[in-house]
Amino acid sequence: QVQFVESGGGLVQPGGSLRLSCAASGSISSIYAMGWYRQAPGKQRELVAHITSGGSTRYADSVKGRFTISRDNAKNAMYLQMNGLQPEDTAVYYCNKLIGQSSWGQGTQVTVSS
Secondary structure (H helix, E strand, O other), rough: OOEEEEEEOOOEOOOEEEEEEEEEHHHHHHHHEEEEEEOOOOOOEEEEEEEEEEOOEEEEOOOOOOOEEEHHHOOOOOEEEEOOHHHHHHHEEEEEEOOOOOOOOEEEEEEOOO
8 A cells, every 4th residue: 555755844934835745655646636634733634635636626725725735646746835824734744545545654744833
């Protein structure tokens, strides 16, 4: 089963930007839909954006207009460009399939604070 490794998180001031990367251990070209999830302290993991193999995207209302998801099947990678970050975006971010999820990776911490 394909495994995922997230990277690119860090500490950023409100209004700043980060680009997260998700590296897959195998081919993602046959995976219909993949997504970025996040889990804030004390909260359940939530789906913030997903992208299909055809390039269709969908975003949670809380990130719409600020985050952009993309995938590169040739590189077996997925990305999340995050602009206009706010403190409420602070969370550990994970990538995974939408259906038949693989075991969760360690995620990458995003902290938005002044």
